Amino acid sequence: MSFLTLDHVSHHYFSKNNYTKALNNISMSVKEGEFIALLGPSGCGKSTLLSIMAGIIRHTEGKVLLQGDEVGESELDIGYMLQQDYLFPWKTIIDNVLLGPKINRNITEELKERAIKLLREVGLNNVTLKYPNELSGGMRQRVALVRTLINDPKILLLDEPFSALDYQTKLNLEDLVSDLLKTYHKTAILVTHDIGEAIAMSDRIFMMNTNPGSIAKIYDVPLELRNEIPFLSRRHPKYQILFDKIWNELEAKESEKKAVKIPNE
Amino acid sequence: MNDRQLFESYQRGLKREKKIILVWQLTILISFFALWEAASRFYWIDPLLFSSPSRVFQLIISRFANGTIFTHIQITLFETIIGFIIGTIGGILIATMLWSSARFAKVMDPYLVVFNAMPKVALGPILIVALGPGYLSIIAMGFIISVIVTTLVVFSAFNEVDPNYEKVLRSFGATRWQCFREAIFPAAMPAMISTLKVNVGLSWVGVIVGEYLVSKQGLGYLIIYGFQVFDFTLVMASLVIIAILAAIMYKLVEKLEKWLIKNRNI
Numbered sequence: 001m002s003f004l005t006l007d008h009v010s011h012h013y014f015s016k017n018n019y020t021k022a023l024n025n026i027s028m029s030v031k032e033g034e035f036i037a038l039l040g041p042s043g044c045g046k047s048t049l050l051s052i053m054a055g056i057i058r059h060t061e062g063k064v065l066l067q068g069d070e071v072g073e074s075e076l077d078i079g080y081m082l083q084q085d086y087l088f089p090w091k092t093i094i095d096n097v098l099l100g101p102k103i104n105r106n107i108t109e110e111l112k113e114r115a116i117k118l119l120r121e122v123g124l125n126n127v128t129l130k131y132p133n134e135l136s137g138g139m140r141q142r143v144a145l146v147r148t149l150i151n152d153p154k155i156l157l158l159d160e161p162f163s164a165l166d167y168q169t170k171l172n173l174e175d176l177v178s179d180l181l182k183t184y185h186k187t188a189i190l191v192t193h194d195i196g197e198a199i200a201m202s203d204r205i206f207m208m209n210t211n212p213g214s215i216a217k218i219y220d221v222p223l224e225l226r227n228e229i230p231f232l233s234r235r236h237p238k239y240q241i242l243f244d245k246i247w248n249e250l251e252a253k254e255s256e257k258k259a260v261k262i263p264n265e
Numbered sequence: 266m267n268d269r270q271l272f273e274s275y276q277r278g279l280k281r282e283k284k285i286i287l288v289w290q291l292t293i294l295i296s297f298f299a300l301w302e303a304a305s306r307f308y309w310i311d312p313l314l315f316s317s318p319s320r321v322f323q324l325i326i327s328r329f330a331n332g333t334i335f336t337h338i339q340i341t342l343f344e345t346i347i348g349f350i351i352g353t354i355g356g357i358l359i360a361t362m363l364w365s366s367a368r369f370a371k372v373m374d375p376y377l378v379v380f381n382a383m384p385k386v387a388l389g390p391i392l393i394v395a396l397g398p399g400y401l402s403i404i405a406m407g408f409i410i411s412v413i414v415t416t417l418v419v420f421s422a423f424n425e426v427d428p429n430y431e432k433v434l435r436s437f438g439a440t441r442w443q444c445f446r447e448a449i450f451p452a453a454m455p456a457m458i459s460t461l462k463v464n465v466g467l468s469w470v471g472v473i474v475g476e477y478l479v480s481k482q483g484l485g486y487l488i489i490y491g492f493q494v495f496d497f498t499l500v501m502a503s504l505v506i507i508a509i510l511a512a513i514m515y516k517l518v519e520k521l522e523k524w525l526i527k528n529r530n531i
Contacts, residue, residue: 056435080436086429090451099447100437151437 002029003187004053004155009062010212011048022048024212026062030155035181036189037198037205039246045213046191050157053189054080066155079153081161085144087132093119093143094128100151111150118146122176138169145177149184156181156188162197174201174230195246199239200230207249216253219246316498324502334506341472341483342510344400348407349468353461355408356415363416364423364449365441381417385410386474393479403475403483410471411464418463422456423449458522465515473507 011023022045030036038046051057052064055071055078064071071078087096097115101107116128122142132140141161148156158177162170178201181188192198198205203226205219219242225233233239266274298318304310305317328334363370389406396402430448439447476485484503491499 051432054436056432078436080433082429082432084429086427086433088430088448088451090454099434103434103437103439103443103447 003032003034003067004030004189005063005065006053007063007065009049009052009059009064011045011052011057012060021212023052023059024214026213026215028206028215030187030189032187033185034187034204035178035202037202038189038191038208039193039195039198039205040208040213041193041210041250044208044210046208047159049213050080050159050189050191053155054078054157056080077154079148079151079156081144081148081156081158083160084164085132085137085140087140087143087147089132092129092131093124093135096132096143097147097150099147115146115150118149119143121180122146136169137165138173141165141169141173142176145173145180149180154187156186158188158190160192161190163192163194170197171231177201178230195243195250196234196239197230199225199242199246200233205246207246209253217249313495314497316501320498321501321505324498325505328502337483337487337503338506338510340400340480341476341485341507344403344472344475344483345407345468345514348404348472349411349464351404352408352411352468353415353457353464355412356460357419357457359412359416360419360423361445363420364445370420377413377417381413385413385471389474389478392475398479402478403472403480406475407468407471411467414467415460415464418460419453419457422453426452455526458525461518461522462515465511465518469507469511469514 006026006028009023009026010021013020013022026049028036038049040046048057052059053071055064066077087093088099091099094112094115095102097119098107098111101111119125119127119142122145124139124142124146127135127139127143132143135143141164144161161177162173165173174197180186190198190201199221203221205221206215207217207219208214209216221242222238224238225236225242228236301315302318305312305315325334363373386406388409389402392402392405392409396405426449430452431444434444434447472483473485473488476483477489480486484507487503488500491497491503
């Protein structure tokens, strides 16, 4: 059975004199425990799509179902991670991590212990009483990950969470996230414009078109790559094959766009 | 020179710079009073109009000695502090109301513009008619002069908070009010604190002008009274006291600012 279903979803942005169609007729279904990557150039509406899945933006047409229910009814089912950590600078790390429970008024001693355990699991010891500005970028993004996981969401939405990090930190975090998601058997959707990241981390890749955003192509990542941790999967021979295939496809799209544009100029 | 010596010579440099600045500050202060005193003694300026530091300080000392100044100080300080507090809190409350409803903010916009542009002291006579010639209208002057600026500054600070903080909270299912409490309000804290400093000065303006208009007591009253009976030593003495009190209040607010920034997660 499908875990997350998008049924002919479209979204418009309205302004005073104009409107833009950000997303056009998107349908997809995601199985439980699956890792999906949404790959596309900036401005293709992938972040909008993620916000719709999170129930933060209300789509203008279509249906989004999480286990058969419309999203937006119980937000805690969804964990959302942004490009930057957006830790609250005036809160300690533990208070940041327990933000979700605080909003829903169910902070318990048990949850506090779980928070400390999760922090340790992502390699952060003795940081609970520190403030975010005392931590490095990679550490902060890990705290943001724990803040998302503490609510035990059914599905994780990752909006380019590694894009603001340096390369080494990014590779380390990819491994960590991938490992954690497998351990807790979480479903995840990753938005990225990095082909390598999409291949190394996900099970299926949805390539998106721009103007309006729609799904252009779906790639299945070979099983050999899925079972490896991201770092090793980047060295697998099949990785390069898929990379080249996607690369060529994107290049072809680019030149197609140019070819269409020339007569207008 | 080794590391230690380099560091020590750097420290000495810092101390020297500090000393030079202090010496200059004192030089300006002393020469100002010396020049004033001399000008008055040698009739370069009319001592009847501009008094002299020696007479001003004599008056201040005698007024303190016989205790007659304390009621005036007390009253003006009380009015200023109350005006300052309700002006600041009122401004923050109005800004919160504006933030809570975009429609209300849009409706209120032209009124805020007019009210902000208007010289608030011009409302003095109306306040006196409405609230009576007493503390109430003077406090209202202190309030009215700071409340609109506070509202505008704090409201724009609320709107400038990075929307992604709200996004994080919304993804946890936070209500609009929870977003306000957890993100908008604490993030706008530095802006609110900086309005405190501005408001100290503004409430002094409001209260002194208010006292000019109606009161029978207070430092503003002493100034206007001294002016009417041609006792400019009294005018100058009141000015000196106001300058000192306002500076102390400003410094206290600065201390409060530091404390609030350090403890804003509470």
